[in-house]
Amino acid sequence: MNKPTATGKKVIAVNKRARFEYHIEERLEAGIALEGWEVKALRAGRVQFGDSYILLKDNEAFLFGCLINPLTTASTHITPDPTRTRRLLLHRREINRLTGLVDRKGQTVVPTSMYFTKGRVKVEIGIATGKKQHDKRKVQKDRDWERQKARIMKRG
Numbered sequence: 001m002n003k004p005t006a007t008g009k010k011v012i013a014v015n016k017r018a019r020f021e022y023h024i025e026e027r028l029e030a031g032i033a034l035e036g037w038e039v040k041a042l043r044a045g046r047v048q049f050g051d052s053y054i055l056l057k058d059n060e061a062f063l064f065g066c067l068i069n070p071l072t073t074a075s076t077h078i079t080p081d082p083t084r085t086r087r088l089l090l091h092r093r094e095i096n097r098l099t100g101l102v103d104r105k106g107q108t109v110v111p112t113s114m115y116f117t118k119g120r121v122k123v124e125i126g127i128a129t130g131k132k133q134h135d136k137r138k139v140q141k142d143r144d145w146e147r148q149k150a151r152i153m154k155r156g
Contacts, residue, residue: 022128031089
């Protein structure tokens, strides 16, 4: 787990795959309903966030596919489910707006990062459109060129 940033966030996980697969146009912060053992596991950094996605259903938002591995010291009277569906905590108007964007404009909602702020776990969600294959290649080519340019400048 990283140290707190200047904004007071402690980043738990970042979904790099979402940045590669989508053009993220807008970001929102959402709370997440967790159990006690999940928060302890998140503090230990035991989360896999890459294959997760958000589903909007019945005026609620849910996080699917987020794997939180329980600690071995978790309570013995519960049976933890690492891949359970977790409810995202958003205002009604935010959910309605997201539903409208997904239904009418063909955009999608993807989780981009998970972090602690003021002792609470938050999920940053992005309103995104999918990238085409040539866009992905262009981004990778630009990144490689920037890396090469930095090497050339360093050598002199």
